[in-house]
Amino acid sequence: MSGGPYSYSYIFKYIIIGDMGVGKSCLLHQFTEKKFMADCPHTIGVEFGTRIIEVSGQKIKLQIWDTAGQERFRAVTRSYYRGAAGALMVYDITRRSTYNHLSSWLTDTRNLTNPSTVIFLIGNKCDLDGQRDVTYEEAKQFAEENGLMFVEASAKTGERVEEAFLETAKKIFQSIQDGRLDLNAAESGVQHKPSQTGRTTLSNDQQPNKDTCSC
Amino acid sequence: MYTLKKASLRIDESYLKCKNGCDYYGNEEWGGYCSKCHWERKKEARLEVVERGALKEKQQQSPLGFAKFEEKKRYQSDKKAKLLKVFAKSPNSKDRGKPESLFGPETGEAEAVHAEYQELFSKVGAKVETDIHKCIRSFYKKLLSDAENPLTSIDELSERAQNFYQILTARLDEENCYRGLSSEEKEQLIDYAEKYAMTCLYRILFCPATTTDEDKDLYIQKRIRQLNWVSAKHLDCGIDETSTEVHDLVYSSITELLGMDSTKAPQDKLGCVMRCCRKILHLMQKCVGGPTSADDFLPALIFVVLKANPARLKSNINYVTRFCNASKLMSGEGGYYFTNLCCAVSFIENLTYESLNMPEDEFNQYMSGKIIPSGTWESALIMCEGMHLINENLTIFGDLRKRHAAIMMEIEALKDEMIKFQDEMLERVSDLRENVPLELRPIREPMDIDAEDPAIADLPPPLSPQIVEERVQQPRPRSPRQDSPEWQIPSYPDEALVTVNYDIDLSDLSGGEASQADDQPMHHSLDTGSVASLDLFRTSPPPLPPSNLSLLDSNQISPSLPSPIKPLQSSSSPYQGFSSQGWQIPSIPCDTGTSCFEERSQKHLHEQGQQQLQHQPVQQNNVPAQDQENSLGVKILGNTLEALDSLL
Ligand SMILES: Nc1nc2c(ncn2[C@@H]2O[C@H](COP(=O)(O)OP(=O)(O)OP(=O)(O)O)[C@@H](O)[C@H]2O)c(=O)[nH]1
Numbered sequence: 001m002s003g004g005p006y007s008y009s010y011i012f013k014y015i016i017i018g019d020m021g022v023g024k025s026c027l028l029h030q031f032t033e034k035k036f037m038a039d040c041p042h043t044i045g046v047e048f049g050t051r052i053i054e055v056s057g058q059k060i061k062l063q064i065w066d067t068a069g070q071e072r073f074r075a076v077t078r079s080y081y082r083g084a085a086g087a088l089m090v091y092d093i094t095r096r097s098t099y100n101h102l103s104s105w106l107t108d109t110r111n112l113t114n115p116s117t118v119i120f121l122i123g124n125k126c127d128l129d130g131q132r133d134v135t136y137e138e139a140k141q142f143a144e145e146n147g148l149m150f151v152e153a154s155a156k157t158g159e160r161v162e163e164a165f166l167e168t169a170k171k172i173f174q175s176i177q178d179g180r181l182d183l184n185a186a187e188s189g190v191q192h193k194p195s196q197t198g199r200t201t202l203s204n205d206q207q208p209n210k211d212t213c214s215c
Numbered sequence: 216m217y218t219l220k221k222a223s224l225r226i227d228e229s230y231l232k233c234k235n236g237c238d239y240y241g242n243e244e245w246g247g248y249c250s251k252c253h254w255e256r257k258k259e260a261r262l263e264v265v266e267r268g269a270l271k272e273k274q275q276q277s278p279l280g281f282a283k284f285e286e287k288k289r290y291q292s293d294k295k296a297k298l299l300k301v302f303a304k305s306p307n308s309k310d311r312g313k314p315e316s317l318f319g320p321e322t323g324e325a326e327a328v329h330a331e332y333q334e335l336f337s338k339v340g341a342k343v344e345t346d347i348h349k350c351i352r353s354f355y356k357k358l359l360s361d362a363e364n365p366l367t368s369i370d371e372l373s374e375r376a377q378n379f380y381q382i383l384t385a386r387l388d389e390e391n392c393y394r395g396l397s398s399e400e401k402e403q404l405i406d407y408a409e410k411y412a413m414t415c416l417y418r419i420l421f422c423p424a425t426t427t428d429e430d431k432d433l434y435i436q437k438r439i440r441q442l443n444w445v446s447a448k449h450l451d452c453g454i455d456e457t458s459t460e461v462h463d464l465v466y467s468s469i470t471e472l473l474g475m476d477s478t479k480a481p482q483d484k485l486g487c488v489m490r491c492c493r494k495i496l497h498l499m500q501k502c503v504g505g506p507t508s509a510d511d512f513l514p515a516l517i518f519v520v521l522k523a524n525p526a527r528l529k530s531n532i533n534y535v536t537r538f539c540n541a542s543k544l545m546s547g548e549g550g551y552y553f554t555n556l557c558c559a560v561s562f563i564e565n566l567t568y569e570s571l572n573m574p575e576d577e578f579n580q581y582m583s584g585k586i587i588p589s590g591t592w593e594s595a596l597i598m599c600e601g602m603h604l605i606n607e608n609l610t611i612f613g614d615l616r617k618r619h620a621a622i623m624m625e626i627e628a629l630k631d632e633m634i635k636f637q638d639e640m641l642e643r644v645s646d647l648r649e650n651v652p653l654e655l656r657p658i659r660e661p662m663d664i665d666a667e668d669p670a671i672a673d674l675p676p677p678l679s680p681q682i683v684e685e686r687v688q689q690p691r692p693r694s695p696r697q698d699s700p701e702w703q704i705p706s707y708p709d710e711a712l713v714t715v716n717y718d719i720d721l722s723d724l725s726g727g728e729a730s731q732a733d734d735q736p737m738h739h740s741l742d743t744g745s746v747a748s749l750d751l752f753r754t755s756p757p758p759l760p761p762s763n764l765s766l767l768d769s770n771q772i773s774p775s776l777p778s779p780i781k782p783l784q785s786s787s788s789p790y791q792g793f794s795s796q797g798w799q800i801p802s803i804p805c806d807t808g809t810s811c812f813e814e815r816s817q818k819h820l821h822e823q824g825q826q827q828l829q830h831q832p833v834q835q836n837n838v839p840a841q842d843q844e845n846s847l848g849v850k851i852l853g854n855t856l857e858a859l860d861s862l863l
């Protein structure tokens with residue numbers, strides 16, 4: 001998948017969190033494979049996926065950890081918060097309870113990650129607007145009050161899924177350039193790899209190939 | 216075993232062993248050989264030493280002992296010699312600090328490892344600690360610089376690490392400063408070195424970008440997800456998927472296996488595998504109801520791996536294989552379980568319809584997701600989560616109930632206290648009521664006497680000696696009640712007698728006041744009262760014109776008298792004996808008397824009320840808290856119902 005070693009200059013670590021069945025695994029699958037998994041089994045512990053993206057001309061490899069929403073794996077999933085540069089916090093717009101739990105997810109995230117971690121709120125399943133249980137305005141206000149970025153997306157149609165992942169990366173990249181994020185800290189969630197020019201061009205060719213074939 | 220292309224559930228124990236037939240466990244990474252044979256083969260190839268076959272090496276009894284070290288040293292490449300030189304040089308070097316200072320971002324974790332072994336170091340002494348840290352540091356530096364060169368393969372790094380363990384083992388037997396340590400302590404020191412160094416090097420050595428480890432991880436993750444439909448029945452592993460007890464055991468072994476990705480030291484990862492496998496054995500004993508055969512173990516392990524889908528499975532296995540001290544993987548419990556895990560993974564990779572004894576069509580349909588299995592496990596798992604949530608919420612409820620009960624008890628206590636306070640208050644009030652009328656009474660005395668006075672002034676002295684004798688006896692009871700007709704009718708011009716009477720009354724009063732006046736504020740208000748009354752008493756003995764009487768007096772005595780409402784008139788009357796202040800006074804004792812009482816009781820009430828209030832905020836706070844808890848309870852109940860709803 002990745003075009004050999006050092007075809008990218010950064011690795012960003014993400015986590016995806018949220019209640020059981022909100023569509024975390026589907027979002028990840030949509031982002032990495034551009035496909036919707038209709039019968040996705042429940043995640044046990046954690047799963048992971050990667051994709052190389054480009055921000056401001058820099059190749060960045062996203063290493064994304066999709067955690068289980070089940071309460072009983074909380075002990076396992078908590079160890080993945082540490083060293084996450086980005087956290088995607090997902091709720092299901094058709095199930096109010098998943099929205100109500102956001103504050104406890106947010107508390108966990110704030111407690112277990114570092115202050116520079118970018119938190120992005122995703123209201124998933126926006127294709128099911130008829131069954132909507134949480135209004136956009138309400139969630140938007142929650143996001144603003146807590147300083148989170150926010151979109152409503154759909155893992156099924158792929159709507160605004162890219163946006164969520166890419167905007168998070170942009171924000172992280174900004175923090176690096178502002179010097180707010182210390183690359184040398186063990187838990188920053190960002191690794192810098194000196195890019196090798198020859199190989200970078202190789203992966204430049206590969207990236208479009210991948211995009212066209214999986215659509 | 217790894218030569219087998221077809222995945223089979225039942226494997227012979229010998230498949231787990233080295234291809235060379237030696238008694239150590241083999242590994243796929245090592246081409247099916249045990250670590251020892253693998254490295255020997257590699258060295259042979261590189262050094263083109265034909266004569267020294269693996270067979271001869273294998274026969275050595277202590278592969279990691281000094282003898283082997285010596286032998287290796289003889290034919291070792293100069294690379295090794297360099298490594299040794301680093302070791303030899305380091306004791307002379309000046310930097311004697313702890314190696315932490317060198318180890319970059321992982322310093323915190325390295326310190327934690329160091330702290331974990333504090334007890335060992337207090338036993339073996341500072342000299343040993345310094346030496347072992349020197350070794351670790353030189354190894355760390357070397358490996359770091361090697362790893363920075365992208366041309367160094369992971370196998371070379373692995374070999375370097377394994378060499379480090381071996382050389383360190385030899386050094387512990389050789390060096391003076393380690394003399395006298397027990398073999399157990401030496402083993403712990405080697406464990407420490409491994410753990411410390413690997414924790415610091417984890418970022419570089421785990422799933423390095425130079426390997427395809429990550430792609431393999433993604434591949435097997437996807438494959439296990441596809442195999443989600445495989446049930447315990449397919450694997451014939453005797454796990455009862457419907458029992459809750461079994462579920463819990465499967466869950467806890469899954470959790471152990473998942474922990475592998477969160478630890479850093481190879482020995483800790485191995486520990487996770489061991490704990491997981493021990494739990495599987497326990498689980499199988501539960502299912503079978505007796506001792507289990509090793510044959511059943513692998514299928515059960517495969518089942519757990521399939522259901523756990525552990526993150527970065529291949530990376531973890533490769534990392535342990537490469538960087539865990541090989542002596543641990545070749546034998547013992549850890550080696551056995553780890554080899555089984557490798558087998559399970561390779562079974563999953565190579566699994567076909569044949570290995571599951573099912574028709575090819577059905578298998579393909581399952582794999583492509585055309586048929587969705589009636590997965591008992593999947594539904595059981597969700598049920599489990601439901602049960603788990605319910606249990607968790609029940610404990611929250613239990614806690615809430617306890618807190619609620621505590622609040623209710625506090626409320627009861629507060630209620631009791633309030634009732635007690637009320638009773639006490641009432642008692643005090645009635646006490647005061649009993650006492651205070653006494654205070655009011657004396658006010659009347661002057662009026663009675665005043666009333667007599669005008670008459671006395673006009674009358675000739677009415678006394679005869681006989682009557683005087685009777686009168687002397689009269690005041691003895693000293694009753695404050697002067698309403699008695701006996702007292703009123705005769706009039707006594709004798710001033711001395713009247714004064715005596717007043718004195719007594721006064722002392723009575725002040726006595727009563729003093730006993731009541733415990734509180735400072737009360738005392739004050741009473742004082743003014745008594746002073747006022749004193750003034751009155753003093754002024755009252757001289758005969759007073761009727762116009763100076765108080766309202767009450769006039770009512771009682773003679774309606775014919777001019778109204779006391781016009782005090783100005785009366786003050787302008789020829790009477791001079793009364794001070795200008797005096798005419799105002801009569802109303803004071805009356806007023807102060809009652810107001811004093813009121814004030815006092817109010818003050819008292821107020822004070823106690825304040826004391827009460829000091830408690831109250833606490834309880835007032837509790838009440839909304841209880842409300843909150845109730846609503847929390849309702850919320851949880853709602854969520855539980857919702858969870859149940861979603862399950863249905
Ligand atoms: N209509 C619709 N359904 C979705 C969408 N995203 C996910 N789903 C469905 O929601 C269900 C749960 O999705 P998952 O991705 O497995 O949920 P999860 O958050 O990973 O759940 P856990 O792994 O148990 O924590 C699946 O059946 C999906 O088909 C979406 O955007 N629209």
Ligand SMILES: [Mg+2]
Pocket residue numbers: 024025026041042043066067068069
């Ligand atoms: Mg999931």
